[in-house]
Amino acid sequence: MPSTGIQTKESALNLLAKRHEPFQEIINRFGLLLCRQAELRTELPLANIHGVTVDEGRFLGGEALVSFVDSEVFAAALKAAALRVWPVTGVIFPALAESLTDLGRKLDADPAWTSLCLKVVVHGEGEALDLAAGQAAVSPDFLLMALRAAYGPCIAANRPALLALAPAKLWRNPHCPVCGSDPDLAVLENHPDPSEFLISKSGELWHHCPVCAHRWRFVRMICPGCGNQEHERITRFSLPDSPREHIYACEDCHQYLPCLDLVESSENVDFDLAALGLVHLDAVAQSRGYFPLSPAPWTAMGIAQKQAKAS
Ligand SMILES: [Zn+2]
Ligand SMILES: [Zn+2]
Known part of the structure; x- marks a missing residue:
């Protein structure tokens, strides 16, 4: 019977954990998170990037594709991803569970805070990170880690559409x-x-x-x-x-x-x-x-x- 992508990932993880015994716990825990993130890529709502134009000169000069996109277009995907990624993160790292549940509630109830979080992950705005962390009463490092875990699958889901906007091969x-x-x-x-x-x-x-x-x-x-x-x-x-x-x-x-x-x-x-x-x-x-x-x-x-x- 052909194996699914997730089963293949699980057996790959088992092999890695066997090969590197001293790091078994790290491999098992983070492997679960990586599998959940990969699984999500095909299940998230796609951002509306219709009408986005990319300046070729600026792009080839080093400005990534997301810098031409309004961070708000990822709002629905980020919320959906956080809903799926953060509970798993909380199970893998029980010490983080409560803080992650609080962040999840805030993401759902506070659109202005969600906008700040999007500026953090999509455009890397440091001031927005400090502000958002202060409003949620968590450390900026912790918030950034949590947001990145949820943002990864969002940007991966939209990668083909973004790549079509510029000569990415160059x-x-x-x-x-x-x-x-x-x-x-x-x-x-x-x-x-x-x-x-x-x-x-x-x-x-x-x-x-x-x-x-x-x-x-x-x-x-x-x-x-x-x-x-x-x-x-x-x-x-x-x-x-x-x-x-x-x-x-x-x-x-x-x-x-x-x-x-x-x-x-x-x-x-x-x-x-x-x-x-x-x-x-x-x-x-x-x-x-x-x-x-x-x-x-x-x-x-x-x-x-x-x-x-x-x-
Ligand atoms: Zn160097
Ligand atoms: Zn990337």
Whole structure:
């Protein structure tokens, strides 16, 4: 019997948890959340982006597609997603359950607050975050974590429509062309072009967005954090038992990005779960004093959990 996407995700998670026993709990908990988010992508109301125009020059200069869209168009989707994501988050992290229930009520009852929250997630407005956190009596970090968990599936659901607005294939910036987030994973892979006789053995570098799940091509051997191009100032390391999984860390800005080398692999990778499967490398990189380019929720959640309790 063919398996559904969710069953495939569950077996992929079981494999990861077995492979990385010390990180089993993190993998199981966040895996559940990632599965729920992926499931939601096809079930949310779509935003009305009819009439949105994207300035090609500004887009190719690095302005993500969402910056051309009124944040209000995601209101219905954000509410629907929060209703489905936050209860699961509360079950996985019981210490957060009460605060998340309160946020859910506020999202339902207070349209002005919802507008602030949309400005936070869609356009990254810091002032709106402080204001919205103050009004809900929670810490800004906790609110941001909660909002992002619900926003991810909303923007992923609208990704095809947004991508149709601009020449996204020409995008060569380190951050996501759709939602502007920093990547959580780089993947080296082959994209055989039928017009080319020779396929580059070293492959192309593709970034993955942890928020909207988009993947786009980026330039190899440039630090996505600060633009450093000096090869000798980019450190690459991996663990002896998994040479295809490594970390690129920059000696200038001390940020790192995990990387999967699939050039000689025919493995079917679930990119929704791939960064979580490299959590053991995050631990090594952070123990060496590097910071993640995109702090994963499994790193941030510990902090958020304490702050939610304290507020
Ligand atoms: Zn994105
Ligand atoms: Zn750097």
